[in-house]
Amino acid sequence: MEYQKLFEQITDEFSSKILNWAIKKTGSRSDGEDLAQEVFLQVFIAANKEQKVDKLENFIWKVAHFVWCNNLRKLSKNRDLTSLSDSVWDGLDFVDDFVNKEAMEFELGRVYKKIADLSYTQREAMILHYLDGLSISEVSKKLRTSESAIKWHLFDARKKMRGELETMKTDNSYVYRPGRLVLGLSGIPGPNPDIRKINDSLVRQNICLLCYRKAKTIDEISELTGIPKPYLEYDLNWLVKQEFLVLDGRKYTTIIPIIGKKHRQDIGDLYLSTRATYIDKVISHFINSEDKIRSLGFYGSDLEFGKLMWPIIMMFLSYFSRNSKVAISLKTMDDRAIRPDGGRYYVVGNDLSDSQDLNPNGYFTPKDWKDFYGICSDSCATDSAYESYYWLGVYNFKGVEYHPDIVNCSKGDQKVWHRLLCSLTESSFDPNRLTSCEKEKLAIAIQRGLVKKSGNDYKLNSIVMTKEQLTKLQEEIFRPLLESIEPVTQELTSFISNLHSKNMPQVTRGCIDYFTYLDLWYFGIYTYIFAAEGGHLCISQTPKEGAATNLVIVK
Template sequence: MEQKEKQTTESPRTYAERIIAAYMKQIYRFALNRTESMQDAEDIAQEICLKIFKALSSGRELYSEGSFVWKIARKVLANYYRGRSRSYIGINIDEVSDLTAYGDISPEEAVIANETVARLQDEIAYLSKTQRRVIALYYYTGKKVSEIATILNVPEGTVKWHLSDAKNKLLKGMETVRTTKELKFNPIKFDLIGMSGSSGTMGVAGNFFRGILSQNIAYCILREAKTINEISGELGVSPVYVESEVEFLDEYGLLTKKNGKYLVNFLLDESDSVCSALMDEIYETASEILVPELFDRLNQIISKEDINIYYPENDSNFLMWSILLYTLANNGEEDTAISFNDVAVIRPDGGCNIVYASIVEEVDSKPKYYENLKKWCGPMWNATEKLTLWQIDSEWSEENRTDLDTYQRFIKRDMKLLENFTEGNRLSEDEYAFLAQKGYIRKSGSGFELSVVWLKDNDAKRRLLEAGNDAREVHKEVLTQLKEKYRKYVLSNTPAHLKKMQQFSLQHMFAADGWFLLFAVKTLLRDGRLKLPTQQQKKSLSMLILTNTVI
């Protein structure tokens, strides 16, 4: 043991001074070899000597003076490393391998070395892909500059430049105190994700957001453009992982990039209690004044025998589940200054759409019928030269009736078979079974009949839409005021770069607007005008076909 007392004739002070004098040069070299400047070495050497003097001036002597001196020296150096590890000033990447090859350094120094290496590795993640690869090849796999140049198919001078630039960036990064914000420990999560337009091979909009990371990336660049490193800092996630998600979202048009910074390129709604209360008030009022009026007008039309509309078993309630929603969705859009093509994104998977998502932080921030809307999809429509198929899926239709991931890929087959069926052409047994399984037709006696509503000519369509326009005209002033009130609030909270997309969406208020159509159904069910469908009807509910005749 180095701290056993032994007899001496020297005074404690003289003994301490002698030990310090004997080890002074070695102590200074020890410090100089482990610090970045002569000034730091002198400060550390002075601190080591002071601690030795204090320890020995108490009268204690040592069997192993050298062991005691170097124990003190290592403790002082470890404290120095700890202090420096908070800012990591002056770390030399070329010495990192020396830090990990501990040799005769103490456990304290080894801990600090590990912390420094970990911090350096974190900073490497902030480099570009190319520079990360150069650093990995040079320092971690031991490749020579010439070998790296061959692997990357670039000149050796380029490799040397990347090495030099990377070192400078690492030095700057080690000097930076990186702070993270609330998203690191309180991430958001999208609650509703959907799209307006046609999907591609990727399927539904939710498939673009592969996890909580991509959603939080989008959220932190909703209102302010940021670089990948800035996004990483805000999320507290390595840039390596952020980079791949950003590149994916950018590739599919969910982000825009300018000058190395990214911004969201889809509608992301942050619902709050004020917005939800306003929405509930406006949509409830509009629904209560318009929808019953339209319901009564449509009832008058279908009561006339000259209307050319087919509906199974002459069930007017089942008919209303289709034609009322169709009529609401296809009129009332007076303001169409912005077209779909002006704001829609053509995606590499073949889709052309506007993606939207919402975030609801608190339960009391949710609009009325919010949970019901999660089961709502539509209006959806597809057309051929002869037919249009229009439908809405909801909580009242058969669950999982439409596979949205494959809808665009297989709808053409549906349309072709429906054309043949409505023209009276004979189908194969498999084709009849397919149409029945999809809810388009049903067994009737020895054959099949349509189980959806069919507007058989343009006159039927015209009369329905005229009824819708007439009902809106009665309440035009109030509806316009309600629209303007809601539009003004929403646009005031929309980031500038998304205003045009949002304005397009707001053009469809009280028309092809899923929220309003949901309010309409709720209003009619509550008033008893509309009745719940039977279990059999759910498969074909709110689905109709239109004959595209030319007038």
């Protein structure tokens, strides 16, 4: 049998078919690639043992079915293997023997290369083993695959890079380091949002990143990533169909907005350069208004002012987003289109790749302040008349595990939490008069640092104010400040909007306005950062302390 011609025929005619079949079987791109690779390896092993293959397609699909059934048995932890005819092959555990003997013919190696050349698993194995120095065992655990599979990937890499291996240890230019793109949305999601299918696929993420701002052909994408074209076609077609890419002639272009680290650095530079006329003005206003703020008499108004600044900044940020004419205008145009997945939303792309060009002399957000959890508020216990609470997760208490329970529970439980927290500020508070549900929540509040218990005394570590006190805070403290900074806010908005118009693909005006609003809203986070740097903010020693301090309950 002319094995070389047979292998070429199998690869040319069936690579795309088997890959698409494998993806549908496994439900994910990465698992589909692994299954397709295993199918072809077994086909070549079996064909190498057979003297004659009469019906090639039937033979291939018979092997594919066997491999799929065997994988299912492995998943169910059943070690009994379904045997195919002894004339096909003896079993599946061939990799170690293949690696140790290196006896497979060159034709097989050529086909292996076409199937697995620089696949995600192989790239990661090369990086982890040769560049990062991990052992075979460590690499297999990290990539969640067998040690024999890792040996095969590294063996194939050695055959392709014999003379360049030593150089590769100190120069990673030989290996395409995949970027990392995380998509979010603003609007109403569909029942199964497409963004999840990109967040779960490193291939789709990198296609979107590579085609952003500069269109590329499938040949260029294949050359840049090292992924064979048959493996790219399925994802490219899906990305076009689901309106993440557009195909113009032979070139693909990403049509969703993606924000990278350089843009965030530009925004940091902007707020730093305007600090004296904008954010410092906000901080100084609060410091100069300390007596007025305390005179409102809300629960917690006697806190050390460095602690009181946390909820005051948060409340002003919320007031700003709802009352600034500039901010409101940016939220007026809602031209969110209906997406192919049935949702109606803007796609929000975040490029988290390490290899981004940044200005070494530009602004770098301090590590502890890089992430936050946006302001949460709800009218759960006030009959929709006004917000019942406000909370913002930032600094060392941004993680979900530090969210106050009132933020992440049902409407019914929110009302119970609201009633309990308000009652703690009353002199007549008696834990013995609480319901069993309220007693349980009180115990949780103590455990999470929201309430401090000393003997028979209970002290809430958060702010509580009446609607009247909140209104006075807004009218007497926030409104004059908002009016004084509005001209600068307009200037910042024009700069940020032009920045997005220049850097984004051809998106709608409403989308540009939305991203401009987000960057404008971030001034609140920079206010925290600059206040902390100036010594005007008491830094929470523990996440529990910070989470409690930044919670405001409105009676």
